[in-house]
Amino acid sequence: MGILGFLILGLIAGAIAKAILPGRQGGGWLITLVLGVVGAILGGWIGSLIFGGGLAEFFDLRTWLLAILGSIIVLLIYGAVANRSSRV
Secondary structure (H helix, E strand, O other): OOHHHHHHHHHHHHHHHHHHOOOOOOOOHHHHHHHHHHHHHHHHHHHHHHOOOOOOOOOOHHHHHHHHHHHHHHHHHHHHHHHHHHHO
C-alpha cells in the first residue's frame, strides 16, 4: 500500500473510530488524520503479532478492522492524556 493509500486509510479509520467512541473527543481533521495513521500503524503491528500478518491490501477487510481497532486505542489514549492535561 502506498503512502497516499495509507493516509486515506488513516483518515477514514480515525473518523470511524471517532464515530464509534462515545463522548466528545477534541481535535479537528488534522488530529484525526494523524491519530488515524498512528492507529493504523499500531493496528498493523498488533495484527502482525497476533495473526502473523499486518496491513495488507487497501480493500482487505482485515486491514480496515486492524486500522480501526488501532485508531480506537490511540483515540482512547489521546483522550485520557488530553483530559488529564486540561485539568492541570
